[in-house]
Amino acid sequence: MTLPLLTATDVAKSYGPVVALRSANLIVEPGQAHALLGANGAGKSTFVKILTGVIGAGHGAVLMNGEEVRFSSPEQARRGGIASVYQDPALLPDLTLRQNLKLTRTPLDEVEKALEQMGLAGLDLNELVRDVSLPFLRMIDLARALAHRPRLLVLDEITAALPTDLAATVFEVMRRQTDSGGSVLFISHRLEEVVTYCDMCTVFRDGKDVAAFVPREGGENRIVQAMLGDAANLVREGGRRSVQDLTAVAPRLRVEHVAAGRELVDVSFDVRPGEVVGVVALEGQGQDILFEALAGDRRFSSGEVLVDGERLVARHPAAAIDRGMVLVPADRATALLPQRSIEENLALTLYRRGRSWGPIPGRAVRTKVQNAIDRMSIDTRAAAQARRLSGGNQQKLTIGRWLTAGFKTLLLFDPTRGIDIGTKHQIYDLIREEADNGAAVLMYTSELREIALVADRVVVLYRGRIVAELPAAADEEELLSAAHGMVPNPADLEVGR
């Protein structure tokens, strides 16, 4: 029996109290194309970083051909036979391609050979990286990894930014690598690629490996099952739906054919008062840009946004806020004043307008702030500095500060990311309450199960387009399939174009 090329046993990593990887086990055989799968935050990227020496493992062991290895830098890992193409291009924009290769001591002739095999021999290496488009940078990254002749080639979501023909080139490269006895660790959100091109897959969930099987045998359904786990059954608990009949209600927010660069292409939908519309998308399908532009933080390149039937051109967030459209961003750090008190954070939205001169009306402000604290049941024991609060309480602050000022349209970008289940349910209740009081709510969530819990309706974003609109009752497999671009009726895609 031959030794496995790579054996990872009980690998774990935490950053302070945050556990990024609980206990990961993975075995890659020589000549195998092995897929690593999992939902966002399952620990895939952390695992890859440990494997390639970017960060150290907190616990556990990695064996290559039976010998324990511990890489402390990406360069060491390359010398040890693991070359990686990371999720973000590791090429420096201010240097030429040639200088970038020199930097990593990559043999130039090997890179040129690799490029030639990929049918990209014409690429000019004297080009500045900033002048080369992203798909080709990914290919250069790949050629660079190949030039080191790795035994294990790690591809972290390389196909996400590639058009189909270049993706096909990647699969060709993977096949050559496995044919010559090397192995590939392949990470992708596109399940059909995994089923077609991988011999084996390991699924991570909540920082643990939960299943390893041959993807062809289980098919996409089994992968989705493994990625979601028991959670699929737990979520059937009560959804919070609108009880009113909203069909006749005029929309509060109407988005018409908006686009932004390449990331967002012709998106249209509306949200009525009293309604919670969920947005479902994989990482990086343009959802962040959609929310930022709606909130006035950046601009759409074309299309119209109508609020209560009137056109809104928000050059600044202040303009959107004036029309009652407020954003709760994913990153709490961009919303809070970490060094200031809970009260000041909650009252911040009240100080926006220079409506009244003179001293701040202390009593009125205190009443509003206290209201928000009560409604959100914020734990005020660590009231002096917002940064001392727990993640859940900080999240309550980012929502609560809009409660003090009032709003008509609430944009929530992954409002429950990284907080515990109890707080999550409090937030779900609050969202529904606000909707019942007449607010229009648009909520992006990276957790599919939340759709069933709070939304009335779902729009699915894929590569910058809305590919499907589904009822909240749609089951998670249906949502996940749509989010992967597997639309039940392909004609929907054509309409978008």
Next chain:
Amino acid sequence: MTTTTALPAPTSSFTRLRRRHGWLAGVVVLLIVFVVLRATQIPNFGGFELRTILAGSMALAFLAMAQGVVVISGGINIAVGALMVFANCLAARFMLEQDALTATLIAVAVIAVCAIISGIMGLVITISGVPDIIVTLALSFVIGGMALLVLPAPGGGIPLELQPLIVGGFSDPLPAVLWLTIAFVAIWLPFKRSRWGIATYAVGSQRNASYLSGVNVANTRIRAYVLSGVFVGMAGIVTTAFTGGGEPRASIGLAALLSSVAAVVLGGVALTGGSGGLLGPILAALILSLIPAIMLGFGWNPNYAEVARGAILILVVMFGGYIQMRKRTT
């Protein structure tokens, strides 16, 4: 397998030249305009005038190079002015009444001392993790104090026969050109083309991606500071030769620091790091030094020279930003 995604057409060599060196070309044009302007103000513009311009701006040119290296590596060096004053005092004190040969050796030693001090700054920055601006600001006070300890009052000297060799004689612009060219061609260009140089640009461009590419980030930053120290030392020696003595006042260092940052920005090095070169800052130093002379020539109050420098800096950078914005939208 057919490839449907077309290979990107290689950028034409003209476009490439324009994109990469467009700013530099602008600086050259600006310099020519200023020199011509100055030449028309003087009936017989010749060697004497050229020597005055070049020798007068040489120290700033070296200082701009010193600042440029650190800025390219993604930092900023607040201590260049103080260190130049220190080098000036050190050289003036020990060169006084020495023969030319000993004085030359002293000059080399001063440059080495500056490189070491600057390298220590880089070391402190990388080990402590405290931002460049804080460490170099704090150490600029320490170095300023050291300068006063070396030379408590203006004085010292430099062998008379050495002076023309460094900054040129009465109407001889050649030595100034020669020394600047040597520093640029023999020190900067080889460094820029080496792996060390590429790493310096890489670290200034994106520290994390450089780390992922296997660059030793700490060593690269320290190296940039060492090279910066070499250029500062040269600036100090030039100052000694130009003024014929040492001047320990901190205000001189402060003015020199601000001018060095101005020259770097005007010379096309982005303060965010990772781009530009050192030719731009050298030429920008000449431009900045020409402004007071030109104003004097027009009969304007040269006290407004600082106002003009500031205004030109803002206008030029605004113009650069406008070009950047247009590039992005197309």
